[in-house]
Amino acid sequence: MRITFTMDGILRGVRRGVPLLLGIAPFGAVVGVIALGKGLTLAETLLMSALVFAGASQLLALELWTNPPDILAVAVAALVVNIRMVPIGAALSFWLDHLRGWRLWGSLFVTVDHSFALSVAENRAGGRDAGFLFGLGVFTWFGWLIFTGVGHVMGSVVALPPDHPLFFAATASFVGILVALWRSPRKDVPPWILAAATALGTQALHLPAPVPLLAGAFSGALLAAWQETRGTRA
Known part of the structure; x- marks a missing residue:
């Protein structure tokens, strides 16, 4: 369209x-x-x-x-x-x-x-x-x-x-x-959990303020992109 x-x-x-x-x-x-x-x-x-x-x-x-x-x-x-x-x-x-x-x-x-x-x-x-x-x-x-x-x-x-x-x-x-x-638990929950866990984990390491935010955002985005690519190929 x-x-x-x-x-x-x-x-x-x-x-x-x-x-x-x-x-x-x-x-x-x-x-x-x-x-x-x-x-x-x-x-x-x-x-x-x-x-x-x-x-x-x-x-x-x-x-x-x-x-x-x-x-x-x-x-x-x-x-x-x-x-x-x-x-x-x-x-x-x-x-x-x-x-x-x-x-x-x-x-x-x-x-x-x-x-x-x-x-x-x-x-x-x-x-x-x-x-x-x-x-x-x-x-x-x-x-x-x-x-x-x-x-x-x-x-x-x-x-x-x-x-x-x-x-x-x-x-x-x-x-x-x-x-x-x-959208659905299967599509959204895993990237969101990974993003949150990564952000909290990097924050626990006392890394500078932008690092936890970026680490969480990119890890979640990468997993979501992988899921979309896998779904498209399937």
Whole structure:
């Protein structure tokens, strides 16, 4: 079936992105609060969110932020965390391979874990309009900017304790997107268990912060890819 890129698909992506605001709002607010605590202005925080648009790497970069900042260390840490976007982009090839120009590069720029999960679910349900990914990504990008800005402003008014439930938003939102990716225990449980076990195992070895995340992501992705290849050949 032919892959399309239409305004209807973009608007469908926007509509599907509305529920994601429940997870993006507290996650973005946390980034804004921490950015304020590190001395970043509102303009600097919004610029970081607009250009990077990746909550996990932004949180890690802020954790490593010093005064004056070690730009190279922060940039390398963000790059290491965002390497996971390479297999994510490959997994979206069912749409991306058919796009060119601004449609391709724009979709890649606004793709994050949440839009990836919902786009995979949309494709599995028979969706063939690649505008869905772009619309969903642009909508979440705007939402991310708004809520990181709100967090920055809120942080200057209200001081939140380190154990405040708001700081659990990042973990909760990533766990929540697994629902959209669920297919069956046989297909999904083994890669998820391997990813979790690998991440916890590397963390127990007291390796630097990005390593457990990357080790878990790549081990789970490799097992899932092997399963898909085996199923296709069968």
